[in-house]
Amino acid sequence: MFKTLKLKSNYRPDYVFIVCALLLTVFGLVMLSSASSDLGKINFNDTYYYLKHQIIYGLGLGAIGFLFAFFIDYRFWQKIAAPLLILNLFLLVLVFTPLGSSHAGASRWLDLGFTSVQPAELLKFSFIVYLAAWLAPRAKGANKKKRQKDFWAGYFPFLIISGLVAVLIIMQRSTSAVAIIMAAGLLVYFVSGARLSFIFSAIFLGLLGFALLVSYSPYRLDRVETYLKMVTGSESIDYESSAFHVNQSLISMGSGGFWGVGFGQSTAKFKRLPEPISDSIFAVISEELGFIGTASLIGIFGVFFVKGFIIAKKSAGQFAKLIIVGFVSVMAIQTFINIAAISGLIPLTGVPLPFISYGGTSLAVFLTMAGVIGNISKYN
Numbered sequence: 001m002f003k004t005l006k007l008k009s010n011y012r013p014d015y016v017f018i019v020c021a022l023l024l025t026v027f028g029l030v031m032l033s034s035a036s037s038d039l040g041k042i043n044f045n046d047t048y049y050y051l052k053h054q055i056i057y058g059l060g061l062g063a064i065g066f067l068f069a070f071f072i073d074y075r076f077w078q079k080i081a082a083p084l085l086i087l088n089l090f091l092l093v094l095v096f097t098p099l100g101s102s103h104a105g106a107s108r109w110l111d112l113g114f115t116s117v118q119p120a121e122l123l124k125f126s127f128i129v130y131l132a133a134w135l136a137p138r139a140k141g142a143n144k145k146k147r148q149k150d151f152w153a154g155y156f157p158f159l160i161i162s163g164l165v166a167v168l169i170i171m172q173r174s175t176s177a178v179a180i181i182m183a184a185g186l187l188v189y190f191v192s193g194a195r196l197s198f199i200f201s202a203i204f205l206g207l208l209g210f211a212l213l214v215s216y217s218p219y220r221l222d223r224v225e226t227y228l229k230m231v232t233g234s235e236s237i238d239y240e241s242s243a244f245h246v247n248q249s250l251i252s253m254g255s256g257g258f259w260g261v262g263f264g265q266s267t268a269k270f271k272r273l274p275e276p277i278s279d280s281i282f283a284v285i286s287e288e289l290g291f292i293g294t295a296s297l298i299g300i301f302g303v304f305f306v307k308g309f310i311i312a313k314k315s316a317g318q319f320a321k322l323i324i325v326g327f328v329s330v331m332a333i334q335t336f337i338n339i340a341a342i343s344g345l346i347p348l349t350g351v352p353l354p355f356i357s358y359g360g361t362s363l364a365v366f367l368t369m370a371g372v373i374g375n376i377s378k379y380n
Helices: 015-035 037-044 049-071 075-079 081-094 119-139 141-148 151-170 175-191 196-215 218-232 244-255 281-314 318-342 360-377
Strands: 100-103 106-111
Touching (some): 015 037, 015 360, 049 360, 081 119, 119 175, 119 360, 151 175, 151 196, 175 196, 196 218, 218 244, 281 318
Antiparallel strands (some): 100 106
16 A cells, blocks of 8 residues: 655656745744744743744644655555545544634634644645545546536535535634635536536535625624725724724735845734734735745745646646645635735635644645645656
8 A cells, every 4th residue: 555656767756846845834934933933922931932833743744744745656645535534524523522622713623732733724635635536537538528527426426525524614613714625626626527517506606605604604794894895995994993904914014115124023923913923924024024025935836836737737647637736726725815815905814824824734734735746746
Protein backbone atom coordinates (compact mmCIF):
# COMPACT_ATOMS: atom_id res chain seq x y z
CA MET A 1 0.00 0.00 0.00
CA PHE A 2 2.76 2.44 0.96
CA LYS A 3 4.51 2.58 -2.36
CA THR A 4 7.52 4.88 -2.14
CA LEU A 5 8.71 6.57 -5.29
CA LYS A 6 12.37 6.50 -6.21
CA LEU A 7 13.52 9.91 -7.28
CA LYS A 8 15.09 9.54 -10.70
CA SER A 9 16.10 12.16 -13.22
CA ASN A 10 12.80 11.76 -15.05
CA TYR A 11 10.81 11.91 -11.79
CA ARG A 12 11.70 15.44 -10.73
CA PRO A 13 9.07 17.38 -8.80
CA ASP A 14 7.99 20.88 -9.74
CA TYR A 15 10.52 22.82 -7.69
CA VAL A 16 8.90 26.20 -8.39
CA PHE A 17 5.66 25.00 -6.82
CA ILE A 18 7.46 23.58 -3.79
CA VAL A 19 9.59 26.71 -3.31
CA CYS A 20 6.43 28.85 -3.42
CA ALA A 21 4.86 26.70 -0.68
CA LEU A 22 8.03 27.09 1.39
CA LEU A 23 8.15 30.86 0.84
CA LEU A 24 4.49 31.27 1.86
CA THR A 25 5.04 29.22 5.01
CA VAL A 26 8.15 31.15 6.06
CA PHE A 27 6.49 34.46 5.22
CA GLY A 28 3.52 33.48 7.37
CA LEU A 29 5.67 32.58 10.37
CA VAL A 30 7.67 35.81 10.10
CA MET A 31 4.56 37.98 9.92
CA LEU A 32 2.87 36.01 12.70
CA SER A 33 5.83 36.79 14.96
CA SER A 34 5.03 40.47 14.49
CA ALA A 35 1.22 40.36 14.43
CA SER A 36 0.95 38.15 17.55
CA SER A 37 3.55 39.76 19.81
CA ASP A 38 1.13 42.00 21.72
CA LEU A 39 -1.57 39.34 22.05
CA GLY A 40 0.94 36.79 23.29
CA LYS A 41 2.22 39.20 25.92
CA ILE A 42 -1.27 40.10 27.11
CA ASN A 43 -2.82 36.62 27.12
CA PHE A 44 0.13 34.42 28.10
CA ASN A 45 2.90 36.81 29.16
CA ASP A 46 4.94 35.39 26.28
CA THR A 47 5.60 37.54 23.23
CA TYR A 48 6.20 34.50 21.03
CA TYR A 49 3.49 32.20 22.41
CA TYR A 50 1.42 32.10 19.20
CA LEU A 51 4.50 31.76 17.01
CA LYS A 52 5.80 28.82 19.03
CA HIS A 53 2.38 27.18 18.99
CA GLN A 54 2.17 27.62 15.21
CA ILE A 55 5.65 26.15 14.71
CA ILE A 56 4.95 23.10 16.88
CA TYR A 57 1.40 22.22 15.85
CA GLY A 58 1.20 23.88 12.44
CA LEU A 59 4.65 23.65 10.90
CA GLY A 60 5.61 20.50 12.82
CA LEU A 61 2.55 18.47 11.84
CA GLY A 62 2.46 20.16 8.45
CA ALA A 63 6.05 19.15 7.70
CA ILE A 64 5.22 15.55 8.61
CA GLY A 65 2.12 15.69 6.41
CA PHE A 66 4.04 17.26 3.54
CA LEU A 67 6.87 14.71 3.62
CA PHE A 68 4.45 11.79 3.96
CA ALA A 69 2.34 13.00 1.04
CA PHE A 70 5.39 13.91 -1.04
CA PHE A 71 7.07 10.50 -0.83
CA ILE A 72 4.01 8.22 -0.80
CA ASP A 73 2.39 7.33 -4.12
CA TYR A 74 -0.55 9.73 -4.49
CA ARG A 75 -2.84 6.80 -5.38
CA PHE A 76 -2.67 5.82 -1.71
CA TRP A 77 -5.21 8.56 -1.03
CA GLN A 78 -7.58 7.07 -3.58
CA LYS A 79 -7.62 3.81 -1.61
CA ILE A 80 -8.50 5.42 1.72
CA ALA A 81 -10.79 8.19 0.43
CA ALA A 82 -14.07 6.80 1.81
CA PRO A 83 -12.88 5.91 5.34
CA LEU A 84 -11.01 9.23 5.50
CA LEU A 85 -14.20 11.19 4.79
CA ILE A 86 -16.26 9.08 7.21
CA LEU A 87 -13.69 9.68 9.96
CA ASN A 88 -13.75 13.41 9.25
CA LEU A 89 -17.57 13.53 9.39
CA PHE A 90 -17.40 11.72 12.73
CA LEU A 91 -15.00 14.37 14.02
CA LEU A 92 -17.44 17.06 12.86
CA VAL A 93 -20.17 15.47 14.96
CA LEU A 94 -17.86 15.27 17.99
CA VAL A 95 -17.64 19.06 17.97
CA PHE A 96 -21.18 19.12 19.43
CA THR A 97 -20.22 16.86 22.34
CA PRO A 98 -18.37 17.88 25.54
CA LEU A 99 -15.15 17.42 23.55
CA GLY A 100 -16.03 20.46 21.46
CA SER A 101 -15.02 24.02 22.29
CA SER A 102 -16.30 27.40 21.14
CA HIS A 103 -14.83 30.75 20.19
CA ALA A 104 -16.83 33.91 19.48
CA GLY A 105 -20.07 31.91 19.65
CA ALA A 106 -19.01 29.32 17.05
CA SER A 107 -18.51 25.63 17.90
CA ARG A 108 -15.78 24.54 15.49
CA TRP A 109 -12.99 22.99 17.55
CA LEU A 110 -12.19 19.70 19.26
CA ASP A 111 -10.30 20.28 22.49
CA LEU A 112 -7.48 17.75 22.85
CA GLY A 113 -6.11 19.33 26.01
CA PHE A 114 -2.68 20.29 24.71
CA THR A 115 -4.14 21.82 21.55
CA SER A 116 -7.35 22.04 19.52
CA VAL A 117 -8.29 20.70 16.09
CA GLN A 118 -10.75 22.20 13.62
CA PRO A 119 -12.48 19.32 11.73
CA ALA A 120 -13.89 21.70 9.09
CA GLU A 121 -10.31 22.48 8.02
CA LEU A 122 -9.56 18.76 7.69
CA LEU A 123 -12.68 18.44 5.55
CA LYS A 124 -11.11 20.66 2.90
CA PHE A 125 -8.70 17.78 2.37
CA SER A 126 -10.86 14.69 2.89
CA PHE A 127 -13.88 15.93 0.91
CA ILE A 128 -11.78 16.77 -2.15
CA VAL A 129 -9.95 13.43 -1.92
CA TYR A 130 -13.27 11.58 -1.75
CA LEU A 131 -14.80 13.50 -4.66
CA ALA A 132 -11.72 12.91 -6.82
CA ALA A 133 -11.67 9.20 -5.98
CA TRP A 134 -15.42 8.83 -6.62
CA LEU A 135 -15.49 10.83 -9.86
CA ALA A 136 -12.23 9.60 -11.44
CA PRO A 137 -13.50 6.16 -12.60
CA ARG A 138 -16.66 7.80 -13.94
CA ALA A 139 -14.65 10.25 -16.04
CA LYS A 140 -13.09 7.61 -18.27
CA GLY A 141 -14.25 6.43 -21.68
CA ALA A 142 -17.83 5.22 -21.97
CA ASN A 143 -18.45 5.59 -18.24
CA LYS A 144 -17.96 9.32 -18.54
CA LYS A 145 -20.93 9.73 -20.85
CA LYS A 146 -23.04 7.12 -19.11
CA ARG A 147 -22.55 8.17 -15.50
CA GLN A 148 -21.38 11.76 -15.28
CA LYS A 149 -24.18 12.98 -17.52
CA ASP A 150 -26.81 10.86 -15.84
CA PHE A 151 -28.90 12.50 -13.14
CA TRP A 152 -29.31 9.56 -10.76
CA ALA A 153 -25.84 8.06 -11.11
CA GLY A 154 -23.88 11.31 -11.11
CA TYR A 155 -25.65 14.52 -10.15
CA PHE A 156 -28.00 13.26 -7.44
CA PRO A 157 -25.29 11.46 -5.40
CA PHE A 158 -23.10 14.57 -5.73
CA LEU A 159 -25.88 16.73 -4.26
CA ILE A 160 -26.50 14.28 -1.40
CA ILE A 161 -22.83 14.06 -0.41
CA SER A 162 -22.32 17.81 -0.72
CA GLY A 163 -25.53 18.56 1.16
CA LEU A 164 -24.57 16.33 4.09
CA VAL A 165 -21.17 17.98 4.37
CA ALA A 166 -22.68 21.47 4.05
CA VAL A 167 -25.27 20.90 6.79
CA LEU A 168 -22.67 19.65 9.28
CA ILE A 169 -20.45 22.68 8.66
CA ILE A 170 -23.35 25.16 8.77
CA MET A 171 -24.27 23.78 12.19
CA GLN A 172 -20.85 25.02 13.31
CA ARG A 173 -21.66 28.54 12.05
CA SER A 174 -18.95 28.43 9.41
CA THR A 175 -20.67 29.75 6.30
CA SER A 176 -17.40 30.72 4.64
CA ALA A 177 -15.99 27.20 5.01
CA VAL A 178 -19.12 25.84 3.31
CA ALA A 179 -18.70 28.28 0.43
CA ILE A 180 -15.03 27.36 -0.06
CA ILE A 181 -15.51 23.59 0.10
CA MET A 182 -18.65 23.56 -2.04
CA ALA A 183 -17.18 25.87 -4.69
CA ALA A 184 -14.03 23.75 -4.94
CA GLY A 185 -16.10 20.56 -5.04
CA LEU A 186 -18.23 21.97 -7.84
CA LEU A 187 -15.10 22.77 -9.86
CA VAL A 188 -13.91 19.19 -9.39
CA TYR A 189 -17.30 17.93 -10.55
CA PHE A 190 -17.18 20.23 -13.59
CA VAL A 191 -13.67 19.12 -14.60
CA SER A 192 -14.76 15.48 -14.31
CA GLY A 193 -17.15 16.02 -17.22
CA ALA A 194 -20.48 16.97 -15.66
CA ARG A 195 -23.21 18.64 -17.70
CA LEU A 196 -23.31 22.41 -17.62
CA SER A 197 -27.00 22.21 -16.73
CA PHE A 198 -26.06 20.26 -13.60
CA ILE A 199 -23.38 22.80 -12.72
CA PHE A 200 -25.69 25.80 -13.14
CA SER A 201 -28.49 24.17 -11.18
CA ALA A 202 -26.04 23.36 -8.36
CA ILE A 203 -24.91 27.00 -8.33
CA PHE A 204 -28.55 28.11 -8.17
CA LEU A 205 -29.25 25.76 -5.26
CA GLY A 206 -26.14 27.00 -3.49
CA LEU A 207 -27.08 30.66 -3.89
CA LEU A 208 -30.64 29.91 -2.77
CA GLY A 209 -29.35 28.10 0.30
CA PHE A 210 -27.00 30.98 1.09
CA ALA A 211 -29.82 33.52 0.78
CA LEU A 212 -32.03 31.51 3.15
CA LEU A 213 -29.14 31.06 5.57
CA VAL A 214 -28.44 34.78 5.67
CA SER A 215 -32.09 35.80 5.97
CA TYR A 216 -32.65 33.57 9.02
CA SER A 217 -29.35 34.37 10.74
CA PRO A 218 -29.11 37.81 12.39
CA TYR A 219 -25.31 37.98 12.59
CA ARG A 220 -24.88 36.91 8.94
CA LEU A 221 -27.58 39.35 7.83
CA ASP A 222 -25.86 42.13 9.77
CA ARG A 223 -22.59 41.51 7.91
CA VAL A 224 -24.31 41.67 4.53
CA GLU A 225 -26.24 44.83 5.47
CA THR A 226 -23.05 46.46 6.77
CA TYR A 227 -21.29 45.68 3.51
CA LEU A 228 -24.13 47.12 1.42
CA LYS A 229 -24.14 50.29 3.53
CA MET A 230 -20.40 50.72 3.01
CA VAL A 231 -20.67 50.16 -0.74
CA THR A 232 -23.53 52.65 -1.11
CA GLY A 233 -21.97 55.19 1.26
CA SER A 234 -24.94 55.15 3.61
CA GLU A 235 -24.81 57.71 6.42
CA SER A 236 -26.45 55.25 8.82
CA ILE A 237 -23.43 52.96 8.96
CA ASP A 238 -21.93 52.55 12.44
CA TYR A 239 -18.13 52.53 12.21
CA GLU A 240 -17.83 51.88 15.94
CA SER A 241 -19.98 48.76 15.90
CA SER A 242 -20.99 46.62 12.92
CA ALA A 243 -18.45 48.18 10.54
CA PHE A 244 -15.65 48.50 13.10
CA HIS A 245 -13.66 45.47 11.94
CA VAL A 246 -13.52 46.25 8.24
CA ASN A 247 -13.07 49.97 8.90
CA GLN A 248 -10.02 49.36 11.11
CA SER A 249 -8.65 46.97 8.49
CA LEU A 250 -8.94 49.61 5.77
CA ILE A 251 -7.29 52.23 7.98
CA SER A 252 -4.41 49.84 8.69
CA MET A 253 -3.96 49.00 5.02
CA GLY A 254 -4.08 52.64 3.98
CA SER A 255 -1.54 53.74 6.59
CA GLY A 256 1.08 51.40 5.13
CA GLY A 257 1.44 53.37 1.92
CA PHE A 258 3.84 52.07 -0.72
CA TRP A 259 6.77 50.96 1.46
CA GLY A 260 5.00 50.30 4.77
CA VAL A 261 5.79 51.57 8.27
CA GLY A 262 8.37 48.84 8.83
CA PHE A 263 8.37 45.27 10.10
CA GLY A 264 7.05 45.06 13.65
CA GLN A 265 5.95 48.71 13.63
CA SER A 266 2.20 48.23 13.15
CA THR A 267 0.09 50.19 15.62
CA ALA A 268 -3.24 48.68 14.58
CA LYS A 269 -2.35 45.26 16.00
CA PHE A 270 -2.24 46.78 19.51
CA LYS A 271 -5.87 46.16 20.56
CA ARG A 272 -7.46 48.28 17.79
CA LEU A 273 -7.57 45.76 14.94
CA PRO A 274 -9.78 42.70 15.62
CA GLU A 275 -8.24 39.26 14.96
CA PRO A 276 -4.79 40.55 13.88
CA ILE A 277 -3.29 37.05 13.81
CA SER A 278 -6.02 35.33 11.81
CA ASP A 279 -8.68 37.06 9.68
CA SER A 280 -6.94 40.46 9.66
CA ILE A 281 -3.29 39.48 9.26
CA PHE A 282 -3.31 40.79 5.68
CA ALA A 283 -4.10 44.25 7.08
CA VAL A 284 -1.07 44.00 9.39
CA ILE A 285 1.09 42.96 6.42
CA SER A 286 -0.22 45.91 4.41
CA GLU A 287 0.55 48.34 7.22
CA GLU A 288 4.05 47.05 7.96
CA LEU A 289 5.26 46.12 4.46
CA GLY A 290 3.09 48.43 2.37
CA PHE A 291 2.00 47.93 -1.22
CA ILE A 292 5.34 46.41 -2.20
CA GLY A 293 5.01 43.73 0.48
CA THR A 294 1.40 42.79 -0.25
CA ALA A 295 2.05 42.80 -4.01
CA SER A 296 4.98 40.42 -3.49
CA LEU A 297 2.83 38.13 -1.34
CA ILE A 298 0.00 38.10 -3.88
CA GLY A 299 2.57 37.43 -6.60
CA ILE A 300 3.88 34.35 -4.78
CA PHE A 301 0.31 33.13 -4.29
CA GLY A 302 -0.35 33.70 -8.01
CA VAL A 303 2.67 31.67 -9.14
CA PHE A 304 1.78 28.96 -6.62
CA PHE A 305 -1.79 28.60 -7.94
CA VAL A 306 -0.85 28.83 -11.63
CA LYS A 307 1.85 26.18 -11.22
CA GLY A 308 -0.66 23.99 -9.40
CA PHE A 309 -3.15 24.15 -12.28
CA ILE A 310 -0.34 23.52 -14.79
CA ILE A 311 0.61 20.36 -12.89
CA ALA A 312 -3.06 19.32 -13.02
CA LYS A 313 -3.21 19.92 -16.77
CA LYS A 314 -0.11 17.76 -17.34
CA SER A 315 -1.40 14.91 -15.18
CA ALA A 316 -2.32 11.81 -17.14
CA GLY A 317 -4.54 10.17 -14.52
CA GLN A 318 -8.04 11.45 -13.78
CA PHE A 319 -7.66 11.09 -10.02
CA ALA A 320 -4.45 13.14 -10.06
CA LYS A 321 -6.03 15.84 -12.20
CA LEU A 322 -9.17 16.10 -10.07
CA ILE A 323 -7.43 16.11 -6.70
CA ILE A 324 -5.08 18.91 -7.77
CA VAL A 325 -7.93 20.99 -9.18
CA GLY A 326 -9.75 20.56 -5.87
CA PHE A 327 -6.79 21.37 -3.64
CA VAL A 328 -5.63 24.40 -5.63
CA SER A 329 -9.22 25.67 -5.87
CA VAL A 330 -9.67 25.44 -2.10
CA MET A 331 -6.49 27.44 -1.48
CA ALA A 332 -7.14 29.98 -4.25
CA ILE A 333 -10.78 30.60 -3.28
CA GLN A 334 -9.89 30.97 0.40
CA THR A 335 -7.06 33.39 -0.42
CA PHE A 336 -9.37 35.51 -2.56
CA ILE A 337 -12.14 35.57 0.06
CA ASN A 338 -9.77 36.59 2.87
CA ILE A 339 -8.10 39.42 0.95
CA ALA A 340 -11.35 40.62 -0.63
CA ALA A 341 -13.22 40.63 2.70
CA ILE A 342 -10.52 42.44 4.64
CA SER A 343 -10.28 44.97 1.79
CA GLY A 344 -14.03 45.65 1.91
CA LEU A 345 -14.73 44.16 -1.52
CA ILE A 346 -17.09 41.50 -0.13
CA PRO A 347 -18.86 41.06 3.24
CA LEU A 348 -16.61 40.17 6.17
CA THR A 349 -16.24 36.39 6.43
CA GLY A 350 -13.77 35.40 9.13
CA VAL A 351 -11.72 33.27 6.71
CA PRO A 352 -8.00 32.92 7.53
CA LEU A 353 -5.32 33.54 4.89
CA PRO A 354 -3.79 30.20 3.74
CA PHE A 355 -0.23 29.56 5.00
CA ILE A 356 -0.15 33.00 6.66
CA SER A 357 -2.82 33.24 9.37
CA TYR A 358 -2.52 31.63 12.79
CA GLY A 359 -4.05 28.16 12.91
CA GLY A 360 -2.18 24.89 13.24
CA THR A 361 -4.84 22.71 11.62
CA SER A 362 -5.08 25.00 8.61
CA LEU A 363 -1.32 25.18 8.02
CA ALA A 364 -0.91 21.42 8.43
CA VAL A 365 -3.71 20.73 5.94
CA PHE A 366 -2.38 23.13 3.31
CA LEU A 367 1.17 21.77 3.60
CA THR A 368 -0.16 18.23 3.18
CA MET A 369 -2.07 19.36 0.09
CA ALA A 370 1.16 20.84 -1.27
CA GLY A 371 2.90 17.53 -0.59
CA VAL A 372 0.31 15.58 -2.58
CA ILE A 373 0.59 17.99 -5.51
CA GLY A 374 4.39 17.82 -5.33
CA ASN A 375 4.21 14.03 -5.46
CA ILE A 376 1.97 14.09 -8.53
CA SER A 377 4.30 16.56 -10.25
CA LYS A 378 7.02 13.87 -10.22
CA TYR A 379 4.98 11.86 -12.71
CA ASN A 380 4.59 14.69 -15.22
